Amino acid sequence: GQNIDQPTEMTATEGAIVQINCTYQTSGFNGLFWYQQHAGEAPTFLSYNVLDGLEEKGRFSSFLSRSKGYSYLLLKELQMKDSASYLCAVLDSNYQLIWGAGTKLIIKP
Amino acid sequence: DADVTQTPRNRITKTGKRIMLECSQTKGHDRMYWYRQDPGLGLQLIYYSFDVKDINKGEISDGYSVSRQAQAKFSLSLESAIPNQTALYFCATSDFTDSTDTQYFGPGTRLTVL
Numbered sequence: 001g002q003n004i005d006q007p008t009e010m011t012a013t014e015g016a017i018v019q020i021n022c023t024y025q026t027s028g029f030n031g032l033f034w035y036q037q038h039a040g041e042a043p044t045f046l047s048y049n050v051l052d053g054l055e056e057k058g059r060f061s062s063f064l065s066r067s068k069g070y071s072y073l074l075l076k077e078l079q080m081k082d083s084a085s086y087l088c089a090v091l092d093s094n095y096q097l098i099w100g101a102g103t104k105l106i107i108k109p
Numbered sequence: 110d111a112d113v114t115q116t117p118r119n120r121i122t123k124t125g126k127r128i129m130l131e132c133s134q135t136k137g138h139d140r141m142y143w144y145r146q147d148p149g150l151g152l153q154l155i156y157y158s159f160d161v162k163d164i165n166k167g168e169i170s171d172g173y174s175v176s177r178q179a180q181a182k183f184s185l186s187l188e189s190a191i192p193n194q195t196a197l198y199f200c201a202t203s204d205f206t207d208s209t210d211t212q213y214f215g216p217g218t219r220l221t222v223l
Contacts, residue, residue: 099151
């Protein structure tokens with residue numbers, strides 16, 4: 001079956017750096033997405049990786065290793081507004097998005 | 110103005126009632142999706158449509174039906190609502206011409222079935 005694993009919850013301190021991991025086992029691979037979702041709101045697109053390596057976008061970076069079935073989202077200079085759930089999703093061989101359950105990130109002052 | 114809108118935003122109904130959730134988009138995207146989200150679970154795909162004449166079942170389509178009235182409109186119906194359909198429902202769109210096929214979400218409809 002298809003599976004995406006991410007930690008359920010993480011806690012970090014304002015101003016610090018946090019890395020959220022995602023491992024996947026899917027039928028084929030056509031890209032990996034990270035979305036941010038504040039409680040009760042819609043998911044919003046953060047990043048897309050299809051090639052191995054690091055993609056940097058401001059305070060957020062996303063890394064992909066296709067051979068390891070692994071990605072991480074790196075958040076730097078954490079702000080209180082970064083408290084949210086972070087969803088990992090993989091586009092499989094049928095171009096269906098397979099979603100992880102999300103990682104709830106709690107930022108403490 | 111929001112690119113993807115959903116109505117209603119909140120709805121409380123009773124078991125056995127027929128409910129329709131509506132989604133409209135001004136992004137000009139061909140592809141539209143309906144998801145449900147339950148606490149602690151990932152997004153689950155209910156139905157998707159790649160154009161007006163194309164409707165496909167997702168992983169949890171039982172108890173739901175959809176209608177793609179136009180490129181910009183995609184409605185989800187619960188023919189006879191049951192309590193375990195209480196969830197947050199999202200509509201999403203994506204662009205066929207975008208190589209990443211990134212999905213963009215509406216604000217969601219919170220549905221409670223009593």
